[in-house]
Amino acid sequence: MNYFLWILVVLILLVIFRVIKGPTIWDRVLAFNLISHKFIIFIVIFASIESTTFLLDLAIIYALFGFLGEIFLIMFLADRVRGGKEE
Amino acid sequence: MTTLIVILWLVCSVFVIFEKKIVRMILWLFLSSIIASIIYLLLGSPDLAMAEATASAFVTIIFVIGFEKFFNLRDMKKYLKDEKEIEKENKFKRYILPAIISIGILVLFINFAIPVEQNDYLKNLILDRFTIDIGGENAVTAIYLGYRVYDTIFEALLLVIAVVAVVHMSNFDITKVNDGKHSELETSGMALFLVRIVAPITIIFGVYLIANGFLSAGGGFQGGLAIACFFVCRFFIYDIYDLPIKKINRLEDFIFIIIVAMAALTIFAGLIQQVPYRFMTLAQEIYLFVMNALIGIKVALGFIILFYRYVAIERN
Amino acid sequence: MIEIISNVIISIGIFFLIIGVFGIYKFKDFYRRLLVSSKVDTVGAITILIGVIIRHGFSFFSAKTLLILALILILNPLTAHILLRTAYVSGHLLENEDNKKGD
Amino acid sequence: MSNVELVSIIVFFLAFYALVTNRNIIRTIIFSSLMEVSVITFWLSIGFRERLNPPILYTMADYEHIYTADPVTQALMLTAVVIGIAVTAIKTIMFITLYRKYKTTDWDLARIRKTEG
Numbered sequence: 150m151n152y153f154l155w156i157l158v159v160l161i162l163l164v165i166f167r168v169i170k171g172p173t174i175w176d177r178v179l180a181f182n183l184i185s186h187k188f189i190i191f192i193v194i195f196a197s198i199e200s201t202t203f204l205l206d207l208a209i210i211y212a213l214f215g216f217l218g219e220i221f222l223i224m225f226l227a228d229r230v231r232g233g234k235e236e
Numbered sequence: 237m238t239t240l241i242v243i244l245w246l247v248c249s250v251f252v253i254f255e256k257k258i259v260r261m262i263l264w265l266f267l268s269s270i271i272a273s274i275i276y277l278l279l280g281s282p283d284l285a286m287a288e289a290t291a292s293a294f295v296t297i298i299f300v301i302g303f304e305k306f307f308n309l310r311d312m313k314k315y316l317k318d319e320k321e322i323e324k325e326n327k328f329k330r331y332i333l334p335a336i337i338s339i340g341i342l343v344l345f346i347n348f349a350i351p352v353e354q355n356d357y358l359k360n361l362i363l364d365r366f367t368i369d370i371g372g373e374n375a376v377t378a379i380y381l382g383y384r385v386y387d388t389i390f391e392a393l394l395l396v397i398a399v400v401a402v403v404h405m406s407n408f409d410i411t412k413v414n415d416g417k418h419s420e421l422e423t424s425g426m427a428l429f430l431v432r433i434v435a436p437i438t439i440i441f442g443v444y445l446i447a448n449g450f451l452s453a454g455g456g457f458q459g460g461l462a463i464a465c466f467f468v469c470r471f472f473i474y475d476i477y478d479l480p481i482k483k484i485n486r487l488e489d490f491i492f493i494i495i496v497a498m499a500a501l502t503i504f505a506g507l508i509q510q511v512p513y514r515f516m517t518l519a520q521e522i523y524l525f526v527m528n529a530l531i532g533i534k535v536a537l538g539f540i541i542l543f544y545r546y547v548a549i550e551r552n
Numbered sequence: 553m554i555e556i557i558s559n560v561i562i563s564i565g566i567f568f569l570i571i572g573v574f575g576i577y578k579f580k581d582f583y584r585r586l587l588v589s590s591k592v593d594t595v596g597a598i599t600i601l602i603g604v605i606i607r608h609g610f611s612f613f614s615a616k617t618l619l620i621l622a623l624i625l626i627l628n629p630l631t632a633h634i635l636l637r638t639a640y641v642s643g644h645l646l647e648n649e650d651n652k653k654g655d
Numbered sequence: 656m657s658n659v660e661l662v663s664i665i666v667f668f669l670a671f672y673a674l675v676t677n678r679n680i681i682r683t684i685i686f687s688s689l690m691e692v693s694v695i696t697f698w699l700s701i702g703f704r705e706r707l708n709p710p711i712l713y714t715m716a717d718y719e720h721i722y723t724a725d726p727v728t729q730a731l732m733l734t735a736v737v738i739g740i741a742v743t744a745i746k747t748i749m750f751i752t753l754y755r756k757y758k759t760t761d762w763d764l765a766r767i768r769k770t771e772g
Contacts (some may be wrong), residue, residue: 150509150559151237151623153562153566154511155237155644156238156566156570157242157566157569158237158240158241160570160573161244162240162244162567164559164573164576165247165248165267167577168263168264168267169251169574171428171591172543172584172652173265173644173646174259174260175553175582175586175635175639176265176582176585177260178635179261179451179576179582179585179586179589179590179635181266181267182590182612182628182631182632182635183572183573183576183589183590183593184267184270185270186597186624186628187569187593187596188270188274189624190565190569190596190597190600190601191274191279192395193600193601193604193617193620194275194562194600194604195277196613197604197608197613197617199589199609199612199708200608200614201708202452202613203282203452203453203711204277204282204453204615205613205616205620206281206282206441206444206445206452206454206616207277207285207286207289207452207453207613208288208620209279209441209616209619209620210289210290210441210458210462210622211270211273212463212620212623212624212627213287213434213438213441213462213465214289214290214292214293214436214626215270215289215293216297216434216627216630216631217293217297217465217468217469218292218293218297219631220472220631220634221296221297221301222262222263222296222300223634223635223638224634224638225301225304226259226300226638226642227641227642228639231281235506237657238705239658239659242658242659242662242717243662244660244698245666246662246665246666249666249669249670249689249693250669251668252685253673253686253689254690256681258661258681261681261685262685264684265688265689268689268692269687272692272695272696275659275696275699276695278694278768279659279699279700279703279707280703280707280708280709280710280724280725281699281709281710281723281729281732282709282724283709283729283733284699284729284733284736285730287733287736287737288692288736291736291737291739291740293745295688295739295740298743298744298747299684299743299747302747302748302751303618303681312670319713330676333724334672334675334676335672335676335761338668338675338753339668339670341668342664342665342668345668346656346661346664354701354702356702356720356725358727359702359725359727360719360720361722362726362727363710363720363723363726365728367712368751371710373711374710374711374712374724374728375710375711375712376710376730376733378726379727379729379730380730380733380734384730387734388734391737391738393701394738395737395740395741398741398744398769399735401745402745402746405748405749405752406748406751411675419728423701424633424634424637426630426633427633427634427637428696430626432624432631432661433626434627435744437623438667444707450709453709453711455733457733457736457737458689484712498631506578535737536711538741539686539740542744544727546744546747546748547658549751
């Protein structure tokens with residue numbers, strides 16, 4: 150059961166290369182989305198290893214707040230080509 | 237396992253520091269503080285992992301909204317050109333001297349600062365006694381609501397001052413800001429529909445975190461931030477300006493006064509000790525729950541005001 | 553016995569995640585990458601969480617895992633959708649994928 | 656000196672070096688919030704052993720509390736996290752008012768324009 154955590158961390162390491170290399174900002178945000186997704190699964194497996202239920206609250210918080218932070222990053226990254234607000 | 241994730245955190249912080257574009261820096265900061273939250277979990281503190289996860293989301297939101305008002309976040313080149321205008325003073329004073337100083341302090345700190353043996357006397361004392369003295373099952377909540385209530389009061393006071401500062405520094409008048417359904421965010425219908433589904437979950441989850449803060453991991457702060465997250469989701473659905481910011485501000489100050497009164501009455505005046513022994517645990521649990529609820533609501537109101545003031549700053 | 557089944561199911565989920573990571577590096581354009589990885593990731597999450605639910609049987613733990621599963625099912629595709637829509641609307645060109653408009 | 660402590664000290668001094676040498680106000684805000692995170696990691700990693708379970712009652716199996724995390728530092732750092740958010744909010748709003756007045760994101764230029772103005 151423990152080596153699942155190791156595999157997940159290695160996967161996160163691989164996805165971080167995409168955050169470094171990503172040509173456009175959108176690839177970086179996509180890679181960040183995948184990383185925060187993998188962390189949720191990391192916590193669920195960690196909680197099931199220790200079989201403590203309150204660690205799952207943490208996974209719910211990760212799902213909600215990771216989503217929220219990302220949404221705002223994406224929303225305000227928009228180039229506002231339509232809005233024509235080119236300072 | 238922790239060493240691998242800590243190295244991951246080191247990599248992300250190095251990238252935060254040596255990144256040129258502001259947008260990527262904010263993204264790396266968000267990533268590094270989420271990994272730091274995982275490290276807190278592995279170091280044995282789920283409370284802090286929750287607080288750090290919510291902190292990373294709110295800090296990112298504040299940065300993105302704050303900086304986006306003035307720069308188009310994507311091409312920062314136009315705004316960083318004024319760094320070149322000033323003539324470059326000598327490289328040594330600017331870059332190499334601080335490097336030497338910081339490396340010097342780092343080496344000194346590593347060799348001499350940390351005492352090698354750490355005694356666990358205080359830890360064992362508190363872990364044995366906290367259910368009797370203050371009640372509840374979560375040692376962290378028992379500490380910051382029972383043994384160290386002073387610290388919580390001053391921390392709540394600081395939050396009130398932070399909100400007052402933000403309210404006064406962000407000049408905001410409805411007429412100049414283009415009202416209506418905050419037109420820049422033409423989110424798609426599907427996004428609005430699903431955010432409407434997710435939003436109630438956040439507020440129910442916030443109340444759950446506050447309710448059993450003293451039983452399992454959670455507490456006033458994390459619950460309050462989760463409730464504030466509901467209003468951040470609400471920002472997508474409804475207009476920005478229908479929240480009575482001034483009333484909420486006054487309500488928050490009022491709750492702060494109640495917190496101070498509550499702490500003064502029960503802990504300092506020792507009201508709980510006068511309760512007959514049979515009702516002692518009940519009185520303690522009521523006290524912990526009410527304090528957690530008050531702190532949660534205060535933190536939630538504070539961050540709602542913070543968020544709505546930031547969003548409403550008009551862009552010049 | 554239950555332990556073995558849940559371990560097998562979780563390892564299948566992890567295999568899906570590996571395919572997701574592979575998908576990021578194989579495809580050259582942002583849109584293809586997004587399409588593959590977010591879909592495969594959600595499927596991986598579903599299998600892993602079902603494996604965890606089976607491991608814990610009928611208990612409070614698996615009820616909470618079910619809530620997390622529902623949240624992931626809603627949030628992950630929604631994030632991918634908003635990302636795709638904002639990228640397209642704000643002018644990330646689709647056709648000439650070799651436009652290295654790095655920003 | 657567990658490696659979690661070592662890494663958090665290194666990150667602190669990296670952020671300190673970057674904070675001192677850069678001239679952009681936005682970077683100063685970001686690096687100071689990074690320093691806060693590294694300080695909190697340092698504090699938490701003092702009594703660290705490999706497999707620590709949290710200080711919540713029914714997970715504390717052992718009575719000598721060897722494998723239980725230290726609740727004192729956690730309570731201390733919980734308030735530090737929330738103060739970190741509040742201080743970051745104030746820093747950003749101060750930067751916005753400064754930018755609105757002096758139209759620059761550079762410390763030295765702002766000082767020059769302040770003295771000129």
